[in-house]
Amino acid sequence: MYKMSSKPLISAKEIEERLDSLAAEIKPCGFDVVVPLLSGSFIFAADLCRRIASPELQVSFIRASSYGNSTQSSGQLQISGLEKLDIKGKKILLVDDILDTGITLSKVRETLKACGPSEIRTCVLLDKSARRTVEFNADFVGFSIENKFVVGYGLDYAENYRTYPEIWTLEEDYG
Ligand code: IMP
């Protein structure tokens, strides 16, 4: 069994402040389409998009699932929503909640490249670089964190904990 840590690893206020500075870096790049990976990035992407708003900025969601109900990746990746994606010749910002082994983002980026965008850059809220198994660096990183399983602000464990406004560590509960 798991339980949430007694206090957040990253508070809602810290997230908001970092979003402001991230948005200040990202907005001048003039992306055409933000592509958030569901479900984990839904809160992060929504908060980021509001800060980089412009009339022509589009948002197009895709889903990449690999985790199942576990804290370890199954290694199998399913990508859906590609049929509705119109990114040919466009400047894309691919957004995910967390960069862990790197498998998800590297596979998704390769898949999106095949759709012919003019440019793909990547943005993650969290980066657990200690866990990387494939070489991958995101262009924009909110916070670098230690090798701990985290939940909240969109991140789940077995679909739970997503709705918290902060990031929490999940700890084993021996009680
Ligand atoms: P990767 O393919 O190993 O880089 O894993 C990326 C995906 O795994 C993310 O989009 C998350 O959905 C999930 N993930 C990795 N680490 C965590 C974590 O600490 N908490 C919640 N989900 C995680």
Ligand code: MG
């Ligand atoms: Mg997940």
